[in-house]
Each structure stands twice: as structure tokens, then as C-alpha cells.
Amino acid sequence: MGNVLSDEKQQQVIALGRLGWSLRRIEEATGVRRETASGYLRAAGVGIRPPRRWGKSKPANEGTTEASAASELEAGAGSAKSANEGTTDSSPRSRAAVRHVSASIVAPYVELVRQRLEVGRNARAIYEELVDAQGYTGSYISVRRFVRALKDSQGPEAKAVIHTAPGEEAQVDYGEGPMVRHPETGKYRRTRMFVMTLGYSRKSVRLLCWKSSSRAWAQLHEESFRRLGGVARTVVLDNLREGVLSPDVYEPALNPLFREVLVHYGATALPARVRHPDRKGKVESAVGHAQRTPLKGLRFESLEAAQSYLDAWEAKWADTRIHGTTKRQVAAMFCEERPWLLALPVEPFRYYAYGERVVHLDGHVEVDGAYYSVPPGHIGRKLQVQWDSLHVRLLLPASGQLLREHTRAPRGHHRTREEDRPSHAPRTTVQLLERAARAGRSVAALCAEVHRREGETGTRRILGVLSLARKHGAAALDDACEVALEVGVPTYRFVRRYLERRTPTPVSLRQVDPLIRELTHYRDVIARLTQPTPHPGDTET
Numbered sequence: 001m002g003n004v005l006s007d008e009k010q011q012q013v014i015a016l017g018r019l020g021w022s023l024r025r026i027e028e029a030t031g032v033r034r035e036t037a038s039g040y041l042r043a044a045g046v047g048i049r050p051p052r053r054w055g056k057s058k059p060a061n062e063g064t065t066e067a068s069a070a071s072e073l074e075a076g077a078g079s080a081k082s083a084n085e086g087t088t089d090s091s092p093r094s095r096a097a098v099r100h101v102s103a104s105i106v107a108p109y110v111e112l113v114r115q116r117l118e119v120g121r122n123a124r125a126i127y128e129e130l131v132d133a134q135g136y137t138g139s140y141i142s143v144r145r146f147v148r149a150l151k152d153s154q155g156p157e158a159k160a161v162i163h164t165a166p167g168e169e170a171q172v173d174y175g176e177g178p179m180v181r182h183p184e185t186g187k188y189r190r191t192r193m194f195v196m197t198l199g200y201s202r203k204s205v206r207l208l209c210w211k212s213s214s215r216a217w218a219q220l221h222e223e224s225f226r227r228l229g230g231v232a233r234t235v236v237l238d239n240l241r242e243g244v245l246s247p248d249v250y251e252p253a254l255n256p257l258f259r260e261v262l263v264h265y266g267a268t269a270l271p272a273r274v275r276h277p278d279r280k281g282k283v284e285s286a287v288g289h290a291q292r293t294p295l296k297g298l299r300f301e302s303l304e305a306a307q308s309y310l311d312a313w314e315a316k317w318a319d320t321r322i323h324g325t326t327k328r329q330v331a332a333m334f335c336e337e338r339p340w341l342l343a344l345p346v347e348p349f350r351y352y353a354y355g356e357r358v359v360h361l362d363g364h365v366e367v368d369g370a371y372y373s374v375p376p377g378h379i380g381r382k383l384q385v386q387w388d389s390l391h392v393r394l395l396l397p398a399s400g401q402l403l404r405e406h407t408r409a410p411r412g413h414h415r416t417r418e419e420d421r422p423s424h425a426p427r428t429t430v431q432l433l434e435r436a437a438r439a440g441r442s443v444a445a446l447c448a449e450v451h452r453r454e455g456e457t458g459t460r461r462i463l464g465v466l467s468l469a470r471k472h473g474a475a476a477l478d479d480a481c482e483v484a485l486e487v488g489v490p491t492y493r494f495v496r497r498y499l500e501r502r503t504p505t506p507v508s509l510r511q512v513d514p515l516i517r518e519l520t521h522y523r524d525v526i527a528r529l530t531q532p533t534p535h536p537g538d539t540e541t
Helices: 007-018 023-030 033-044 068-083 092-103 109-119 123-134 140-154 212-229 256-265 277-292 303-318 332-340 427-439 441-472 473-486 492-502 510-531
Strands: 168-180 188-198 204-209 236-238 242-246 268-271 353-358 364-367 369-372 382-387 391-395 402-407
Touching: 007 023, 007 033, 023 033, 023 473, 092 391, 092 427, 109 123, 109 140, 123 140, 123 256, 168 277, 168 303, 188 212, 188 277, 204 212, 204 268, 204 277, 204 303, 212 256, 256 382, 268 353, 277 303, 353 364, 369 402, 391 492, 427 441, 427 473, 441 473
Parallel strands: 168 236, 236 268
Antiparallel strands: 168 188, 188 204, 353 382, 364 369, 382 391, 391 402
């Protein structure tokens, strides 16, 4: 033998040969050439099945857990006619599958097996049911081969073609794009390819990008609508995170940004069911067509060059081809469909940022350092917030209902509507004022003045005043509040600055030790300088 296989690969080839696999099938499954596999099978004493005689070679079936191939032939001879009824496929694979079905030990239970396959049960479940209820004594391997052969004899399952009216539906999906040199790293990197395909004409728009996000997904839809010159009424998409936050059969939760983009263009999202990609088979076919034909084995130096190449191929070849299902030119059918598309809006969509915010005790939410009022009854709850350079929108998270829309405010400022101001102080504010009364007489007076001037928006400042007691002490805070009331500036900022200037700066131990050594050195120097100098004529008495 010219090739030497590893022990694991040898055992795999021999095991497949004992199961009755042909050399061609062993080569496809293991990657070992037929000549090499046949040598190892002969050395192991495993018979090689002759070509075009599937299941007829007795030596190839030796070593399995079945009783014998002859017993299977005898047991299934009587049901050969019933197994062949209704079979019209004349392909060699189907004829071989029919012969195996008629010769298997499982052939007497063929009707039961067909019924269980129709409801989706697998070979293991069918084997267990046959053993428990029918007294089956054969092996699981026989049931598995019988199920596989029965499926082959029935042929592939028919797939329905979804017909849509012009302008009714567009299908979208992601696929792998070509290798493009990244501008930052200088290395080739796999791109992503966004594809939108119209359901009627099969006209496709293919766009390349580096990475995906909620905003990128929405912008790709917008660019596709612009290239098509109109908008389809429904958009069928997969359940990826950029479009669908939580998949559900009845009420899928769409990504807020994606939903708003479709509303702006007048389209409706229609997420496909989980694990049902056939619902958007047209765009799946368009993705595979682009991957196999224009982009296979190519690399590009920039994303712009790759997009230009793909656009040129789209116009010259993809649009002028005769589609295999419709038997018509794609460009001609798109000319018929284009007048049925919805008109594009005058202005493009304004993209915004969005997130979650918790309503504070003062009935406001914070966005970029500014505060915006919420209708009463939402304190402590989470709201969806959308904002751009001009507006801030507050929405309910479950239904997406708009609660409030405010114009942007500078940092530190409030936007409060009159109808959002409570008629009386909430219980939380009353509790804060009671805490201030316990902190000191002047503290209580200053906090009450802040609440009188600013209302519920002053809750944050009251909390700030009370937090100063932990750092500077209640007595110092009460003195500072008394000074603030005397000078007529009862604000949190004045009290904080007064306490910071009044409190001496603490000196750390690392700073104290050098100071002590330096002072000791100066003391010794001063002592030596001030000591009187003795004269030579002086003598001790």
C-alpha cells in the first residue's frame, strides 16, 4: 500500500466496511482513496461489496450485529411488493433503496415506520417502539439503515414555491462576503454581505460591510430601498439580534431602531419562524448565487473596489439572466414590479441613540447630563429612551407607546411639563425632608427652601446636601446651612464649597515624616549658630 493511515483512520475504514459501505461511500465520508481503503479491508478479511449491487454482498455484511443478511432477505421477501407500490423514481439510488427496503428485517413493519416518520420521529425512537410494542429482535443498525433507505426510496420532499404580488414582499439576509484588506490592520478579512431580494421579480441588492450592528442593519435597508427606487410592503427577515430582540411565534419583539426605520418608509417586518429558513428561500438562493459565481476565490484591496465589482456583476449578469423558476429575465420582471413599490419618503430617516433609563425620585430621567420629566406613576420603572441632537423621546418598553417628547436641554438643566408636576409632595420627598430635620435645624430649613423653590426637581440637591453630613459631620453641615441662609444663597453648591474651604486639607503620613526631619535639621543648625563662641583667654573657674 502506497499510503499509510493512522490506527484510528484504519479502524474507521474497517468498521465502515463491515457495515456494508461501498468504497465510494467510504471515500466520501473519510477522505481515504478507494484503492487505499480496499487494501486495508482485504488485509482485515472484510469482503468488498461489488459495484451496483447494494446490499447483495454477504462478506461485506459480516461482523455486524444483525443475525445474517440471508435471514433479512428471507424475512423481507414477502413484503417486497408492498414496499415497491407507489414508487415511480427510476434513479439508481432509488432502485437500490427499494431493494434494501424489501430485503430488510424491518420490512414487515414498513407501514408503522412510515407513520412514525410522518410525525417526525427519528430512527432511535422507532427502534425502541418496535422492541417494546412489536417484539422486534433485530438491531438498531438495521432500523437506521431501513429508515434511510425508505427516505431515499420516497425521493426528496417537494418544496412549495411562494408566489407574491408585485411590490408585496422583500426578503433580507446576511451572508459571507469576499476577503478584503482591512484599512487598519492591513490584513485580509472576511466581510459581510447584506442581500435584499424582491419576491416577485427576484431583483437583488447586495451590499458589503465590515461588521453588523443595529444601526448598520437599518442603514443597509435604507440604502437598499434607495437603490431599488421604492419600498416593498413587507420585509421577511431572519431572527437575528439586529432586527428581532426576542423571537416569538405570535408577538416577536422587534429592535426599536429597525422598527422605526420601517415605519418611516411604510414597510412592515415579518420575521420568519425559528428554524424555518425556507420561508425566505429566495434571498437564501441569492446569497448562494453571489458566493458561488462572482466572489468565489477573489480578494480585493478595498471595500469600495469589492462593492464596485459586485455592482458591475449585478448589472451585467445577475439582472440580465433568465431566472430558473420564473423562466423570465430578472430586469424585465423588475420593470413590471417597480411601479408597484411604495414611494420613498422625502427625507431620510434621522438616526438616534437609544437605551434604558430608570425614573428617579423627582419624576425625571437623565440623558447626557440633562433631566426630562415623565408622567406621574412611573417612579422607579425602566423606560425606553431615544435621543438625537434635537429631541428626547420616552417610551414604554413593552408596547413602545410614546409617553413624552422633549427638546434637548443643556447639561444640568431640566425639561419639565406642567402636567408632570405632582399636586403634592410624594412620600419619598416627605421622607427626605424628615431626614433633613433630624440632621439639624438649619439643614431642615435649607432643604425646605430648596423644595419650595424647585419642587420635585430639587430632590437631587436635597440628597446632595444630606450626603455632605457623612463627609464633614452633622454639626459642620448645620453651620454651613446657617451661613447659606444668612447670606441668602440656600443652594447645595454654596454649602459644599463653604465646607471644602473651611475644612483644612489633611496631611498624609508620607508628607509628615519629611517635614519632621527637615524641622529637626533646621533646629540643630539654629542651635549651633546661636551658641556663643569661647575666647582663647577665657578659662574655667
